[in-house]
Amino acid sequence: TSAIELENVVKEYLSHGEVVQAVKGVSLDIAEGEFFSLLGPSGCGKTTTMRMIAGFEAPSKGLVKLHGQDVTNVPPNKRDVNMVFQSYALFPHMSVWDNVAFGLKQRKTPQDEIKRRVGEMLEIVDLTGREKRRPREMSGGQQQRVALARALVNRPRALLLDEPLGALDLKLRQAMQIELKRIQREVGITFVYVTHDQNEALTMSDRIAVMNDGLVEQLAGPREIYERPATAFVAGFIGTSNLLAGSATGGELKIGGGRVLVPGHEGDVRVTVRPEKITIGTEEPSNGLSAVRGTVAEVVYLGTYNSYAVSLADGADATERSEGANQTQHGNRDDRAAARGGTIITVF
Ligand code: ADP
């Protein structure tokens, strides 16, 4: 059975006398042991969705199921899930050990079992030897690991994490992403991870639900989401993308003084093209690829690649950014043409 299921869940709030739908009908099916992410911009309903899984909010409509059981009306403390927040919410006056042991003591767990389980958990989060410290004597990353240990020591069947790395700086955040993934594998429980950071979601997740305005726009693995975005929103939100729009006839979209092949599509189309699929050159391709004409308006050096901003020949507002990787497989790239801003052809 699935670890977590949402069936057409809606959450409405009354705000200044008006009904606001924070979540507009979300269905999810999260597998046991999965690292599952809810990804989307601020205000799209991620936290509200999580709070309904945890039981802090009751859905206005729909069902929440945990391990096959309907828990829609079950209070949080009776659900076999735990939640970790961005603000670690550690007890400041307690040592690391006592923070982690707190829940077990509350439940009158036998001393020797507390000792074993807390010790084990501190080892998993790599804090052995720091048992006596207070939270304020530790770095942000260490505090987050204490919070994680505290949430995991009760052995919930699922852990919900709401932007848990949001307070950390980039380097530490990236290190913690790898660390979190390792811990999840080690403890083998279901993680539901909320983030607005696409890189974070792509790095860690088995599957991602991309949310926008209270709805799931796409639910798939990282590769699928990146390479086959289901909607213009997903294409724009995940990575960099060029959006070309127009009316297609005969499986072709005439645009930018050239054509884009859209086999099987007629009429209004929107095409997204990942920058790394684009080659820049000065000659028409001979092999029937899609090609548009334009002028390099700007080249920005970004270390591992250059970013090319190209204005299309017919002034279409389409190409936002073209990036040609700074590597030999993009051999058609002509730096001289680019530098002098002559007419160039982008191929994909
Ligand atoms: P996210 O976590 O993706 O940033 P939230 O789930 O926190 O989004 O919020 C989704 C929407 O619901 C937002 O527009 C927010 O203002 C609204 N909202 C959330 N909680 C409440 C509440 N308690 N009362 C009224 N509106 C709320």
Ligand code: MG
């Ligand atoms: Mg939130």
